[in-house]
Amino acid sequence: MAEPTFRYHPDPLASGSALRTDHVCSVCGLDRQIRYQGPVYGRQPDSLCLHCIQSGAASLALSISGGGDGDSDMSAMFSDAVDVPDDVPLSVVEEITRRTPGFAGWQQETWLYHCGDGAAFLGPAGYRELEAYPEALVMLRADHRRYGWSPTDTEEFLRGLDRTGEPTAYLFRCLHCNTSLASWDIG
Numbered sequence: 001m002a003e004p005t006f007r008y009h010p011d012p013l014a015s016g017s018a019l020r021t022d023h024v025c026s027v028c029g030l031d032r033q034i035r036y037q038g039p040v041y042g043r044q045p046d047s048l049c050l051h052c053i054q055s056g057a058a059s060l061a062l063s064i065s066g067g068g069d070g071d072s073d074m075s076a077m078f079s080d081a082v083d084v085p086d087d088v089p090l091s092v093v094e095e096i097t098r099r100t101p102g103f104a105g106w107q108q109e110t111w112l113y114h115c116g117d118g119a120a121f122l123g124p125a126g127y128r129e130l131e132a133y134p135e136a137l138v139m140l141r142a143d144h145r146r147y148g149w150s151p152t153d154t155e156e157f158l159r160g161l162d163r164t165g166e167p168t169a170y171l172f173r174c175l176h177c178n179t180s181l182a183s184w185d186i187g
């Protein structure tokens, strides 16, 4: 059976948010081949498939109150969106937080937005991976300048970024203008 695809998280296997392994999903009860590995902000399932994330079944079934009324009780695969630009529709934020595989960071993770839409999450990245995305490095440098970091400290920090260690950068791509974007753990 075809695995679900996600607009805002095109390859959860590559990003490390999902693992190819036979399992029985706790939400739908079906034998599935790809298991979600990311965070759930709600009741913790033993095992969760991507189909249930895509359909919204997971968000509903894992809500703290057990589903039903109260939108705010819905569980999320991604923590409540912060710093969402005003031009991004609420429906996009809902899709990203409730019906898209999330990802775990060392600190509070942030989803990135661009051109009035959510950006596609590509995966964690270290300096070596980021070198292939110069625009993302420019963005990180600008972020650091805003926080008052010196250029020397910034370069040292960027070169210390590690895909599997700490700190890590998180790589995104705008779905409209194709710009590469990155967020990072504030260690």
Ligand SMILES: [Zn+2]
Binding pocket: 025, 026, 027, 028, 029, 030, 048, 049, 050, 051, 052
């Ligand atoms: Zn399922």
Ligand SMILES: [Zn+2]
Binding pocket: 114, 115, 174, 175, 176, 177, 178, 179
């Ligand atoms: Zn854009």
